Amino acid sequence: MTEANRPEDNQFDNADYGSTIDESRSSAIEESNVLDERSDEDRVSSWLSITGRLALLAAIFLFLLQGSNKPTATTNPQSNHNLHQVKMLGKVKRSPSDTPFVFSQRVDHLDDSNQDTFQQRYYRKSEFFKGPGHPIFLINGGEGAMNEGLFYPFVDTFLAKKFGAYVLHPEHRFYGQSQPVDALLLTHDDLKKYHTARQAMLDFITIVKTYQEKLGCSPHKHSKHYCPVISVGGSYPGFLSAVMRLHYPDTIDIGYASSAPLLLYSMDADQWGYMEKVTKVTDSARPGCAEAVRQTLAEVHEAILASDDYVQFAHEKLNVCPGTLPVYIHSNDLLSKEAMMIVEYTFADMNMGFYPPDDTTDLVFTCDRIFQNETMDSFGKIQEFWKHLEDNIDTTLPCFDMSSQMPDGPRATISGSDWSGVGPGYDGMMFDFHCCSTLTPALGFSHKSMFPYRKWTLEWLTEHCLDRFDVVPDPLKLVHEFKFDDLVGxxxxxxxxxxxxxxxxxxxxxxxxxxxxxxxINMPNGAHHSELYYMNEDGIDTDDVMQAHDDIADVLEGWLKEIKKKMVH
Known part of the structure; x- marks a missing residue:
């Protein structure tokens, strides 16, 4: 199909439910083919005016403030951040595929009497689409705001070009700008009803089916104009990708699930394995680093427990800024647990970002400059670690703002429902609920890990989730609903x-x-769905990941040929 005959995004009509609303400035894109380099805050979040921000902050304290008079922790919510920022292939200028659009989505797909809708943010890329008969890549959004545009070059560029595919990347409901319920009106019941994997999958199914129609794709799988759908996701969205292929095969033809923790969500994984893996990888990155971390944390942990005044100790020994120690921390033991948790989930983040596994990674930097630095004692190392965190958050403070690590909302705690980290801010609060309600990641710290021993228990999680969201975790609900523990069966x-x-x-x-x-397909040098972030041409991939790229393309190509054989009329 020639460029002139390709269905263009701005030809789509707008309707009510299911409409695709064009928020781009098409004329500006046509003139320069590049958007200006304004920040995502200015470009994407113009609706969050000062008034909107104040309303959101007010909502945080109104929503969930039901039936409890317990003191609320002092918070200083920050925007989403990751200690290891994934390299984005040197994007310097914006492109049309970085432009956000909104889709008019149903609030409740499971109740026909509820006709309420909300605007779901998404991104799309038509550059390589060769028209009806060619595939659509549906990249599932996950547990965070999508402010950056398309961010899986292996899919939206390499694979899309190879297969002549269209690319859609919708934001997951309740994250970023895709809010099904006004934050000022949000209740626990709303979250229980609408913030589910099922509702999110139906969002994705709805948007891709709408685009199949708009792109002129036949709804019949035997038609030569049918557009096969390949669902893609990394981590929790990878789980969704596999489950969508299992439960919605009429729409999803192929599931590509990267770093997808199905065994974790079916409660079949070893709770100790995760942080033992962090320890093992840390030691492979810098031999001796895991032991240095273990000794540092053990000494700090024991000193906290032995201190006479934990508040004074936090200020003087840990360099926590006065007024930022969360008020729910009321004992030496809890101070230690929360301080250790910050170190633990930060190392988990660095583990996930340990690709390519070389000296440029944040994991190696932290080992070399902090924990294996013999010029500092244990308290100096912790304080330097805090500074490294602050460098990624706020460089103006002379001390560590401990509340910066907390998600939003009343009764928030640094140790959230996912001990690998729920994240700060509003998105952190939403993921905290998500893990409380259904995802239920069982992650503990064994004696073999480099962190102080702390066993994960359902009792602890239940107490946390009841106090925070008035929800009782059901660890087996997800697997009972979707039966993903027996894919072959x-x-x-x-x-x-x-x-x-x-x-x-x-x-x-x-x-x-x-x-x-x-x-x-396994990659010995790969990290957290790292193959999605890179392409063979970027010059930094390890041999095993480059081979995996070829193998992935071959597998998808074989399955697409299998599907195409049935597209006969």
Missing amino acids: QGASRILFTNGMNDIWSEGSYLESLSDSIIA
């Missing part, structure tokens, strides 16, 4: 699992092929 097919073996989530994923059409 459920008749699943055309699902591809990929795993970076340096990634903690490989401990909860399928590492072996389950059948001829449920395939696993």
